[in-house]
Amino acid sequence: MNEFVERQIGLRWPRAVRRSYEVVIVGGGGHGLATAYYLATRHGITDVAVLERDYIGGGNSGRNTTVIRANYGIPDAVNFYQRSVDLYAGLEEEFGRAVMHSTRGVLWLAHSEATLRGERARAALNTACGAETVFVGPDEIGTICPQIDLTGGGTYPVLGGTYHPRGATARHDRVVWGYAEGAMRLGVHVHQGVGVTGLHRDGGRVVGVETTAGRIDAGVVVSAVGGHATVLASMAGVVLPIRTHPLQAAVTNHYAPILDPIVASADLLVYISQTPRGEFLFGAEIDRQASYSRRSGHDILALCARRVTTLMPFTRQLRILRQWTGSCDMSPDYSPIMGVTGTDGFLITTGWGTWGFKAIPAGGEALAETIATGRPAPLIAPFGLDRFERDRTRADRGSAGTH
Amino acid sequence: MSFRITCPVCGARSSTEFRYGGEVPENWREVWRRDNPEGPCRERWYHEFGCRRWLTLVRDTRTDEILSYE
Ligand SMILES: Cc1cc2nc3c(=O)[nH]c(=O)nc-3n(C[C@H](O)[C@H](O)[C@H](O)COP(=O)(O)OP(=O)(O)OC[C@H]3O[C@@H](n4cnc5c(N)ncnc54)[C@H](O)[C@@H]3O)c2cc1C
């Protein structure tokens, strides 16, 4: 983060690491910082440290394509993400800072009969659960987004789809900084450049962390380390169903602002939006192999370019300017994993995969409540780690999908 | 041949509406276990668009460097 921005947002970095905190949160991404923020603002718990080994927002929270939406495929998920959509809409007021939140709608295209059936079901289920999603035909799609080639280049004709008007985007760094600033204002310590290298246990209980800045005792340790969830959980003897996969994204050069909605295609496995700067931003599926590497490659660009230009032929004029990669904590059922772990004093927030930016406000709020009350917040109760042993997985691949 | 399955939510429905998930395992925890190592990982790759054979190798998941073949 450059000095100018830092002065503007008034991040009050603590001078020294204390030897003990009531709550130690490992990982200064959106989820770790939001949890700290809600602990401080909603529960008066301020004896909290967030330990970030690199810089805040340097993980997936500063690498994502910022799609915010609630049009998921199972009731528990729709309820949870709708809460997050609502919180996002009020975040600028909450922070007193611009986070560049912009409601633009999500258009989800179907190019096959099977996908069309799935979209119809999604619209019905979303509506039943209080998220606004409507089934739309090609004509309506053409009206909402005239930039789409409804013939799909002759190969992927648009048969219909769904429209989710409250879909939005926000500036990811500002969301991260807003939570950090608000938490620090109330006395939370956010330490950059402090990595956790081990956990201290007493009997079965986790009682502290070993860090690059020495030992720190903790009443509760929360793992919010994104793609490194398995590494941290194994220090606590907790086995996770997580696998870490790279996810890449890219932007083109600037273009006149013409694309309003976020456009996604389930059959083409691609999604596109235009940033406030005018770049076209797109992404697709995860790399197939598990990996912690954040190197980007040409094959995904070729694949995305073909898909994007199929949907919007005019984008052939554009040039790709940048691409980057994050490490995604993929859960086998494409739903998050939050709360207690079976090891006392150790909680997790993981399974955010390719879809957890939109979840930052509701995830932080619910995890803070869980820590403060000692009981799983109702909104995240269905998403506990114990669901895997109890055969109660929350399969939602089609809607968590790629973003 | 299709048959009927009584779903606790939807009632009696044709088996064609379901996906077959296979036999119930002894221990669910083992089914979902992922070691997900950060570092050397012994794994299998299938050369689908080539000779169509399986090979086993060790890859460093931090760098994607292949350390050895078996
Ligand atoms: C290319 C891409 C596009 C995406 N697009 C979307 C999208 O459009 N919409 C959406 O909702 N989601 C999207 N996501 C997913 C989203 O970015 C993540 O799910 C979300 O940011 C996760 O936040 P987090 O706080 O859990 O993890 P992170 O932001 O990754 O934070 C984890 C932090 O922990 C730190 N850390 C790790 N190990 C240690 C340690 N031992 N000690 C101290 N610190 C440690 C890391 O340095 C990191 O800063 C996308 C992801 C990627 C990669």
Ligand SMILES: [Zn+2]
């Ligand atoms: Zn071969």
